[in-house]
Amino acid sequence: MSKVDWLSIDWTKNNRELSVELGKAYNTVAKKRYQLGKSGKAEGRAVRIDKGINNPNNAIGGKISQPIAMRAAKLSPKSGKFETNIHAKKWRIVSPSNQIFIVRNLYQFVRDNSELFLPKDVIFKRQGGKRGTGGEYCNATSGLRQAASSGRLWKGWKCKQIKDK
Structure with missing residues (x-):
């Protein structure tokens, strides 16, 4: 040059x-x-x-590509509601009847085993933002996470995060 x-x-x-x-x-x-x-x-x-040409990356043109991206994200094993989610952590959960569960995704465990909790504790809610963009939670996931961080029990449940090596 x-x-x-x-x-x-x-x-x-x-x-x-x-x-x-x-x-x-x-x-x-x-x-x-x-x-x-x-x-x-x-x-x-x-x-x-x-x-005058629509750009799919801007706010107006994004209306076309955004729904496609959201569908793909929900199906992706790294970002969807799967055990392999990139943010999933390993947990050791002990039920009130001393049944031990080793799980990879706390939220997925609660979704898959909702019969272990009270019906009112497994109603998932959205938090934050006008459009509910803050993520989802329920009383069971919040209670188990709080039990893990404080070392206390939540309705007889014990929970502890296991560090991956």
């Missing part, structure tokens, strides 16, 4: 023309124009090439 002498450029041309002529990115030319104080001197202002 050849080095560009930015001081000898004809700054009356717009950024798009200069970027094509110099073989540089549009943003590089725009940045140099700003750094050298050459703004406002171009004769014709270039209109963005992508003007």
Whole structure:
């Protein structure tokens, strides 16, 4: 690549023309124009090439791709409601009848074994945000997590997080 002498450029041309002529990115030319104080001197202002085209990454175009991404995330073993969720931790849970469970995902354990808890304790709720974006919880998961952190019992249940080696 050849080095560009930015001081000898004809700054009356717009950024798009200069970027094509110099073989540089549009943003590089725009940045140099700003750094050298050459703004406002171009004769014709270039209109963005992508003007009027929906961008799936922005708020308006995202309405198209967002539902697709959400469906894919729910099916993914790393992000969905699975034992293999990336945030899942290993737990040792002891029931009031001294039955021991070693589980990989506390929330999945409660969902799969809801009959072990009172019906009112396994009603999952959403928390945080206008649209319920804060995650889900129920009394059983909250109680077991609190029992694990405090070392106390929750309705006769003991819970302890097991560190992976």
